[in-house]
Amino acid sequence: MTDIFDNTILCKNCNLKMEKVAIERNGFHLRALECKKCGNKIIHPEDLKEYDGFQNLKKKNFRVKLRFVGNSYAVSIPREIIDFMHEQDSRMKEMVDLCLEEMGRVSLSFD
Numbered sequence: 001m002t003d004i005f006d007n008t009i010l011c012k013n014c015n016l017k018m019e020k021v022a023i024e025r026n027g028f029h030l031r032a033l034e035c036k037k038c039g040n041k042i043i044h045p046e047d048l049k050e051y052d053g054f055q056n057l058k059k060k061n062f063r064v065k066l067r068f069v070g071n072s073y074a075v076s077i078p079r080e081i082i083d084f085m086h087e088q089d090s091r092m093k094e095m096v097d098l099c100l101e102e103m104g105r106v107s108l109s110f111d
């Protein structure tokens, strides 16, 4: 099966061949086609679907319990989040970076 973007796609406004570009949005790398004349863009349907999945997950608020483990506190990261990230990048790391971003907010970084 060939990828839709391997075909020549013409801009509906200009009738010119659209060129492959990469768009970055919220840490997502989206494949897109762009018309260099009018700036019309088409995002790859598969990437758009994944991005929509991200947007839906982003809206969710998970309430998790803080537990005391050894000398530290632990929280469970919902599997839904890990599974989604795992789909994006199969190389899931065992070590993540954690920092106190601001008072009342701790962030985890997986890259």
Ligand SMILES: [Zn+2]
Residues within 6 Å of the ligand: 011, 012, 013, 014, 015, 016, 035, 036, 037, 038, 039, 040
């Ligand atoms: Zn155009």
